[in-house]
Amino acid sequence: MKDLISVNQINRQIFEDIFHFFKEYKNRYKNGETKISDLRGYSVLLPFFEESTRTRTSFELAGKIMGADTINISGSSSSIKKGETLYDTIKTLEAMQSDFIVIRHSMAGAAHIVAKEVKSHVINAGDGAHEHPSQALLDAFTILEHKGKIEGLKIAIIGDILHSRVARSDMKLLKMLGAEITVCGPQTMLPRHMEVFDVDYVTTNIDDALKDKDVAIFLRIQLERQKKVFFSTLNEYSIKYGLNQKRIDLLKEDAVIMHPGPVNRGVEMQSELVYGERSLILEQVENGLFTRMAIYRFLIEQ
Ligand code: CP
Numbered sequence: 555m556k557d558l559i560s561v562n563q564i565n566r567q568i569f570e571d572i573f574h575f576f577k578e579y580k581n582r583y584k585n586g587e588t589k590i591s592d593l594r595g596y597s598v599l600l601p602f603f604e605e606s607t608r609t610r611t612s613f614e615l616a617g618k619i620m621g622a623d624t625i626n627i628s629g630s631s632s633s634i635k636k637g638e639t640l641y642d643t644i645k646t647l648e649a650m651q652s653d654f655i656v657i658r659h660s661m662a663g664a665a666h667i668v669a670k671e672v673k674s675h676v677i678n679a680g681d682g683a684h685e686h687p688s689q690a691l692l693d694a695f696t697i698l699e700h701k702g703k704i705e706g707l708k709i710a711i712i713g714d715i716l717h718s719r720v721a722r723s724d725m726k727l728l729k730m731l732g733a734e735i736t737v738c739g740p741q742t743m744l745p746r747h748m749e750v751f752d753v754d755y756v757t758t759n760i761d762d763a764l765k766d767k768d769v770a771i772f773l774r775i776q777l778e779r780q781k782k783v784f785f786s787t788l789n790e791y792s793i794k795y796g797l798n799q800k801r802i803d804l805l806k807e808d809a810v811i812m813h814p815g816p817v818n819r820g821v822e823m824q825s826e827l828v829y830g831e832r833s834l835i836l837e838q839v840e841n842g843l844f845t846r847m848a849i850y851r852f853l854i855e856q
Pocket residue numbers: 605606607608609610680689814815816
């Protein structure tokens with residue numbers, strides 16, 4: 555396994571191996587070991603052709619903590635703007651002896667295409683509406699830390715499923731790990747062929763989706779990917795699909811609430827719930843750092 559492109563590559567053993575590194579790094583870092591030299595001498599290039607705060611920063615910081623040289627390349631300031639192709643851009647980065655290329659791109663399949671062309675380890679940091687494997691791993695690790703297991707948990711994934719790479723990666727990974735998955739959103743935001751995802755329940759009724767769940771994962775409305783109208787107004791979406799206190803009460807008493815971020819406050823959830831007592835949103839962000847350290851380590855040990 556040279557690259558991490560899709561959660562389809564992750565079986566239970568690989569999941570356990572990456573989780574082992576995650577726990578090791580989190581433990582060491584929390585005990586004050588903020589410089590770990592496992593990537594000393596490695597270079598990490600981060601071409602991000604779409605906006606990012608959490609993913610780019612945590613992959614960069616993870617590389618720096620581990621002693622790598624990290625270089626950011628943004629779409630708006632690279633020669634892509636002058637018309638250079640993705641292929642030529644990536645061959646150029648490889649020629650600079652990159653050990654890792656962590657790429658985010660608006661095109662589904664971009665990371666896969668790049669991985670076939672280069673010797674560097676390629677990590678998919680999000681490709682269009684296709685996949686976001688490191689997000690799925692950090693979500694699974696966060697759930698495991700809180701619930702002690704994933705097998706048998708009842709998990710609802712709610713929102714703009716159609717445009718969400720997080721939904722696609724979360725559904726597949728959490729299902730592979732034995733969770734019961736309910737997917738919920740407006741009919742217009744559910745993929746036409748939901749059966750390919752092998753989830754347990756699909757509903758357009760959020761109250762049914764939340765009832766007695768252990769975990770509720772809310773997804774951002776991806777306005778930038780919506781080429782037509784999928785709902786009448788944000789206010790209507792919020793009324794029909796937004797999280798409020800009444801809906802929290804439908805969940806199990808010890809249920810947790812997650813969101814990959816960034817949150818559209820007042821749309822996917824009421825503003826005061828974003829960092830409320832059930833919310834794991836900031837823990838997801840923190841765990842993103844240790845997850846990305848674990849992914850680097852796993853890939854260099856292959
Ligand atoms: N969750 C996530 O991918 O966030 P960013 O777009 O900020 O990286």
